[in-house]
Amino acid sequence: MTETDLHGPANVKTIGCTPFLYDSDQALFNVRSGISVLDALSQSSDLLSLARSFTEDAAFTRDTDRHAWAAHYLTVMGKALIDDVIQTLMPRTARTKTESEAEIPECS
Template identity: 85%
Template structure:
């Protein structure tokens, strides 16, 4: 057991357009690999964001930084969901039994 053997759950969607996701993170990737990939994506995004701050004649660096950030964040969010246990499901009000005699 331990974090080295944990795999991501693959449910995080990204990016959105009109409330629909274009892509989802794939399930079954070891979290160490997902974290490494996320670090690479965010490092590239940082470089593009710095370029965008200095190069005013185009916005392509800013958009590249935006999409790399969205992808890196989706990977991190998916890893977090794999590492943090989900709360136990509780019965809804309609599912609970109402005693016949009150």
């Protein structure tokens, strides 16, 4: 395996720092760490494509807001995935972790 293969985009994983869907000021969900960024971006594309379809439906369906709410939740999830990928790809300042911090992702 070459150096490029080891560090290419297929081997970059999400850091799991992005919360989404809040109750008051507490996040109900977070993006999971360890997901391939390519898979995360693919899933985000699917979520946002579905959200687009639901917003079109919401524009023409006046008797209910279910399409708008479905689009809202899909958009929130898709955005969280993209935000986590961005945080994963942005350079962070290096620091030495203590033993108790070894498994905790660095979130800013």
